[in-house]
Amino acid sequence: MDLKRKNQELTTVEASLSKRKRKKKQKMDLQEAMKKQNDVALLLVGKVISAVAKHSNLVFSPALINSVLTMTAATTETETLRSFILSFLKSSSTDELNAVFREIASVILVDGSKRGGPKISAVNGVWIEKSFSCNPEWKDLFENFFKATFSQVDFRSKAEEVRMEVNSWASRHTNGLIKSVLPHGSVTDETIWIYGNALYFKGAWEEKFNKSMTKRKPFHLVNGKQVHVPFMKSYERQYIGVYNGFKVLRLPYRQGDNDTSRQFSMYIYLPDENDGLDNLVEKMTSTDGFLDNHIPSWTVEVGDFRIPKFKIEFGFKASSVFDFDLGVSLYQKALVEIDEKGTEAAAATYMVGNKVSLCSRRHTPLRIDFVADHPFFFMIREDKTGTVLFAGQIFDPS
Template identity: 70%
Template sequence: MDLQEAMKKQNDVALLLAGKVIPVVAKNSNFVFSPASINVVLTMAAATSEDERVRSLILSFLRSSSTEELNAIFRQIASVVLVDGSKRGGPKIAAANGVWMEQSLPDDPSMKDLFENFFKASFAQVDFESKAEEVRKEVNAWALRHTNGLIKDLLPQGSVTDLTTKIYGNALYFKGAWKNKFDKSMTEHKPFYLLRGNSVSVPFMRSYKDQYIKAYDGFMVLRLPYRQGSDDTNRNFSMYLYLPDKKSEFDNLLERMTSTPRFLDSHIPREKVEVGEFRIPKFKIEFGFEASRFFNDLELNVSLYQKALIEIDEEGTEAAAATALVFSGCKAPVVKRVDFVADHPFIFLIREDKTGTVLFAGQIFNPSKSSSA
């Protein structure tokens, strides 16, 4: 098995997820979600399900050849990407997995061992039949605790019932400082142009330092690296902004990103250029959705809930996401000087550059709006 090739396939799946979800729940609105978090819960479900249909459908959806391949990807991401680097001066990263299983189901020690020792997941046998609401609140409290208090009410009322058999959960937290922080005194309000033609006034961060920017056919890409740890040579994190040349080309850019294999790896600015006018907006957005109804490929009797939040400012980025998979049913070329002015809708993502793992992705239509749902 070629692990690097397998991970590249998962990066394509990350954009495939965006292509499925955005047109349905976030058309022309601010949106953020975590492909990495969704991937983890689906991997746990595929690896531990006794239902061959569940495994095969998840493998097909994730475009993976086997659960062994998914497990190998998980092991690589957990041991390299999702390791906290804050003690060495790098990004603060926290990831947690959890499993809640109906207590009346047959006890399988090997499955419990896989959860606790491989996926490092907390494992609880619970009483969904008579205490479904208590379990829902327990899962929400778990998500809140493992996202530094940012993700509230992951599972809405009614999402857990006496027919629920198991819940797979993942929580992800990221806080990174820019390698080159922005000078707060240079931040100023400027117009941000919306798709419908009008504009809103939002705070823009500005800089005169050289930046990683490259122009492509119809769009530009900006890479903003985060500060690495003092001895962190195995990884590096960056935020990418994909800015269409024209506001009217946003949908075309999204279509290209979500339908072109290896798009992310093929559009990476690798050299700094001298900037002329350079500004990007500060923003804070959050988004929650129930995803399984958009994944027709799966056709599983499940509900997949996710909430995510991201905020960027002059210091860096703070982001968090939590995902819960709920099973229910009956019991049984370099330019010397360029401008990069992100004053109209754009696409962004945070990824670890060496593996290509996408932690968060989203779009900005109006930075003055703090949340959508």
């Protein structure tokens, strides 16, 4: 009897150990998948800048592009489209993409404003041609996994009305910041479905800037000219890393009470040379693990510290930039504004499907100057997972 009990206890212990190992492996697999998508985010940055934003202001949301492509890959019956998306996102399976989506939706894109953290709103929407027979499993995925609003609409005779309604949906869910993502003619009587998402972020700096210290100063453009814009100034210690040819500033956002699972920050990547942003972006987008290897982890004393206030908006047809040629079109528009209090940012993305497709660090000095008075790159990122919510560059903050 004792032997039988011992065997039962041993089996229970082995089962418990096996379960822990499985959980540990799943966690490691998820972390690796998240890291892979963070690398993809920088690849997207490089493609967008080289195609449509060379030497111009830019802001867009890699996270939303990833999200809408994940929805498409999980529900399309077109194997060619699914394979293209998996290859594009460097993912091994739709299960892997879904796991990343679940982590981002349940941990990162959760509103923290009631606890004093960033206000975050992230929504998904699906519009299907009403005469189109929708797979019940898709509908279940949309509503219960992706938490998407699901609407059957009349593209055949009311395409323009649907386009306007879909654009209004984005505006409603971004505090009115994002309007007219889908241009005239993008939705036609041949449209079968539209998958969309919208993201709104409003975060206060952990240490706000004193508005009385904001002064207009020159910002140096790449053509040698100058524009005078308001610069925010501070004498407080800052998270700054000094590297070969550039500096990185991390500006943390105020976190919610007892919110230990995440930390949002804005990063500014400032080249040493006034015209050095092209080379810096090239380095960022071609070096594996660049973001994680260039994170300022401690505060330093500052000398001259100034960053400009700015508000920029950018919209583009992403499918043209990313060479999609599978009967689908991808559109995105984003906006970001920073001031003494913090940051307000928003974006919306739509995937439109037509008939042909179904549904080495150097020594840091005691005091560091960080004067962002020439073109720089920026990001809004969740630090624990590395997820890039927004990315962009400033060539002219005026």
